Amino acid sequence: MNQIRLEKAYNFRDIGGYETNEGLVVKKGLLFRSDELSKLSEADIETIRKLNIKTIIDYRSERERVNNEDKPIPGAKVIYLDPKADVAALASSDNKHLLEQRTDKITAKQAYDMMSSQNREFVLAPSAKASYAQMLQLVLDPANCGIVQHCRGGKDRTGYGIALILLLLGVDQKTVVEDYMLTNVCKHEKNTRSLAEAYEQTHNEDFVLALRYLKEAREEFLLGALDIINNSYGGIEQYAINELNFSRENIQTLKQIYLEEKI
Structure with missing residues (x-):
């Protein structure tokens, strides 16, 4: 795992280093993923600046960014792409916001179903297709380059976007899912603390389980999206070509930019 340790962001990672089915390797230092960059310390900003980040793709909605904009990174421009993913936005909220929204009334089954549906919507919803098509361009x-894409928690919207890139580069699906699941490693301490606080506040075990479904990465959520791509669209390349305005030439260019020989 190529995690970049920061003081005020927990899920900042370089996605380079993965091997493709052609025996090549994703270059390091060009593509990154993260949770929100709105609470960075000065030391964090300097750490990111040294990564030579030129583009920040922010998937958060305008509402999520109110009084919570990313801290400026010298030399980097910010591009806003909103997949209209309200469930993903809710899932990455803090406990205070979740309780204010009476999310403690949501059952664990409802939360599970909501997250499953949200991941399928990344594949199917016009707003999501438009955002991820722009991301690929x-x-x-x-x-x-270097490009960092992030949402609030760096799990769902970002996880799906990174999955699209890695799959188009030829990284196998098992590895892509493993990268998605690393969010749980990066945010283990934060999520554990959050779940404990939720139980102390509510003493509602079903709500805590619901919160776990909202906050933690689960293989079946991403796989639900990828199954639609594979079974309904004929695989990642056909999906990108037919739904995201990405050509075969674009796919080859993507590989030329981001892949290198294995050392």
């Missing part, structure tokens, strides 16, 4: 331009 940004990634296709070498002048935009």
Whole structure:
């Protein structure tokens, strides 16, 4: 895991280093993923600046960004892409917001079903398709590298976006899912603390389980999206070509930019 340790963000990672089915390797230092960058310390900002980040893709909605904008990173531009993922936004909220929204009334089954549906909507919803199509065009331009994409928790919206890139580069699905699941490792301490606080506040075990479904990555959530791509669209390349306005030439260019020989 290529985690970049920061003081005020927990899920900042370089997604380079993964091997593809052609025996090549994703280059390091070009593509990153993260949770929100709105609470960074000065030391965090300097750490990110040294990574030579030129483009920040922020999937958060305008409402999520109110009084919570990313801290400026010298030399980096911010691009806002909103997949209209209200469930993902809710899932990454803090406990105070969740309780204010009376989310403690949501059962664990409802939370599980909501997250499953949200991941399927990344594949199917026009707003999500438009956002991820734009993301791929940004990634296709070498002048935009290094690129970090993030949402609030760096799990769902970001996880799906990173999965699209890695799959198009030829990284196998098992590895892509493993990368998605690393969010639980990066945010283990934070999530454990959050779940404990939720139980202390509510003494509602079903709500805590619901919160776990909202806050933690689960293989079946991402796999639900990937199953639709594979079974309904004929695989990642066909999906990207037919639904995200990405051509075969674009896929080859993507590989030329981000892949290198294995050392």
